[in-house]
Amino acid sequence: MTEDELSRVFAALADPRRRDMVARLAIRDATVNELAAPYDVSVQAISKHLRVLEDAGLVSRSKDGQRRPVHLEAGVFDLMTKWIERYRREAEDRFRRLDAVLEQMEPAAERRGAAS
Amino acid sequence: MTEDELSRVFAALADPRRRDMVARLAIRDATVNELAAPYDVSVQAISKHLRVLEDAGLVSRSKDGQRRPVHLEAGVFDLMTKWIERYRREAEDRFRRLDAVLEQMEPAAERRGAAS
DNA sequence: AACGTGTTCAACCACATGGTTGACAACGAT
DNA sequence: ATCGTTGTCAACCATGTGGTTGAACACGTT
Numbered sequence A, B: 001m002t003e004d005e006l007s008r009v010f011a012a013l014a015d016p017r018r019r020d021m022v023a024r025l026a027i028r029d030a031t032v033n034e035l036a037a038p039y040d041v042s043v044q045a046i047s048k049h050l051r052v053l054e055d056a057g058l059v060s061r062s063k064d065g066q067r068r069p070v071h072l073e074a075g076v077f078d079l080m081t082k083w084i085e086r087y088r089r090e091a092e093d094r095f096r097r098l099d100a101v102l103e104q105m106e107p108a109a110e111r112r113g114a115a116s
Numbered sequence C: 001a002a003c004g005t006g007t008t009c010a011a012c013c014a015c016a017t018g019g020t021t022g023a024c025a026a027c028g029a030t
Numbered sequence D: 001a002t003c004g005t006t007g008t009c010a011a012c013c014a015t016g017t018g019g020t021t022g023a024a025c026a027c028g029t030t
Helices: A002-013 A016-027 A032-036 A043-055 A076-105 B002-013 B016-027 B032-036 B043-055 B076-104
Strands: A059-061 A070-072 B059-061 B070-072
Touching (some): A002 A043, A002 B002, A016 B076, B002 B043, B016 B043
Antiparallel strands (some): A059 A070
């Protein structure tokens, strides 16, 4: 479940255009047309991109007259950072352990108290 | 430059299998065969996945006899967290500002979408 | 030298994705 | 009621991606 959502989130952010839209949505909500304006593609293409972002839980679309303001759901970021931090930490721990091993292997080391 | 690399990193991590490999590589380096073992796919497929991870800068492959131990390059994580944190912060600032505005507006007023 | 192991390369297939255009639905304005 | 605007849906096309199998390369072993 989370596994799948994480995949969608990463996939959604793998596109520069979508990342740019997220960046702009971080500043303020925007309609589909507003979002499409800066790019040289059809509005339909942007609508598709928004669908991807929405399926990933990164944005939500509400209804206001005939326009649909898009809103960034920043909560999903936590999902990513949690995943990243976990393995970053694991890798760092590992480096630390490796350093310890290397210190211990130091042949010229004096017989002081060993690192615990 | 970073733009493109970021795309590759996100795309690389959009695949559950590749994320799983990263998770395992966070614990220890591994050869292609070791990495392929748990999955029900060909070694060639894993080799391709590793190429994707390598192009994203997430892993490096060295040479040791005829095997090529794969090593996690945890530094790339920083790239992601930096991107994420930036917009998360921006979005949070924005919420804070919005809250301030709402407070300032007497609660008698209806919540109307403010044009920028 | 010959063989087996570990890994990659090449060609191929199925499917997903990003783009297009055209039609349609929903709503505001005239 | 009709028209223009906003946005989505559907069909289509080109390209990318993950999988396969078969061949080749590199290295250790016999």
